[in-house]
Amino acid sequence: MRRSVQDIYENSFEFLRTFGAFQLFFLRLLRYSPGIFFSRFDLVVKQVYNTGALSLVIIMVCGLFVGAVLALQAYSNMSVFNAEDWTGVAAAFALVKELGPVLTAILFAGRAGTALTSEIGLMKATDQLSAMEMMAVNPVRRVLVPRFLGGVIAMPLLAAIFSGIGLFGAHLVGVELFQVDVGSFWQQIQLTLEIDDVREGIIKSCVFGVAASLIAVWEGYNAVPTAEGVGRATTRTVVITAIAILVFDFMITAALI
């Protein structure tokens, strides 16, 4: 009995400590970010390539099909009210405000976040990070910050590509397949969608980009330096990122309404 109470105490204490360390880690990354961004831009470019350009295929294919299925669902429901023109509006709203940022962030965690975590975790397991410290190179500056920045830059762009391709998918289904008039399809979108809606999507994707990259980098840096530890850290990246993103999504939506 006494033992379990002590366990709870220690565990909650440990949780609090980890949470605090996470915040301090974030601040540390932020402090180094401007310096790295301006002095070692080549490193950042390489990471934008790794996290962004290499995620393009999955983002574009998923975006196309998500947009297409949204239009499919919207059409079958809208046609009940003879409001087929609104097919595009339903798809556009869902894509720009919610599914674009959220699905991109979750796919990003699966494609790029895991790659970051395992790369950094493996660097740690093979003592590359310690070797850097021995050479008086700060591994947080040299390894973590460029990867964090790369993710932060890539994520909003990926989300925009996802929404854009998704609208194209909706166009394919709505206009080409179901013969909704192309003029009213796009006019209705333009009339209904406002710049604030797009802004909401952009704000979300920026926040998700910071959250997803931060979690991936943190998990990699704090992975237990064994094969099993790196595997666990990679899994945790996906789980924690998915939860964090959905919670943030709710909070941002509630704040912006």
Add this chain to the structure above:
Amino acid sequence: MRQTRSVEIGTGLFVLLGMSALFFLTTQTTGGDDFQAESVYMVEARFENVGSLRQRAPVTMSGVTIGRVTDVTFDPVSLEAVVQFVIDAKFDRIPDDTDASILTSGILGSQYIGLQAGGSDMYLEEGSEILFTQSAIILENLIGKFLVNSGSSDEESN
């Protein structure tokens, strides 16, 4: 070196694609304001009932947007709704006996003000008031009237 080059090209392509997607989303999918004017003049109109007319609703003439509603307030003395709207200064030859009615675009659409030109020689200008107005059609009132009418016609036929 070769690898850096392909990385740079890939990154450039990716960022370009992302930027163009952002550009597409912000400019092509949002109609936003199709009303943009360098200078405008303010006109006022009083309505018995404005329905769900709100700020930023379009003001149209012959179906073309020429202005925008800037304010909807309630006059506590005359107990009427006062709608203020701006009209593009390009259109300065609108007769002052023009009448304004609140219309609905489509069956579920939003409400807007439609202007119907009059025949006067005097034109609307900053601060003038439109005297002939027609209130929004409230669906419930319409149904109410319809029910009353159909009831009385039944009595007549009996």
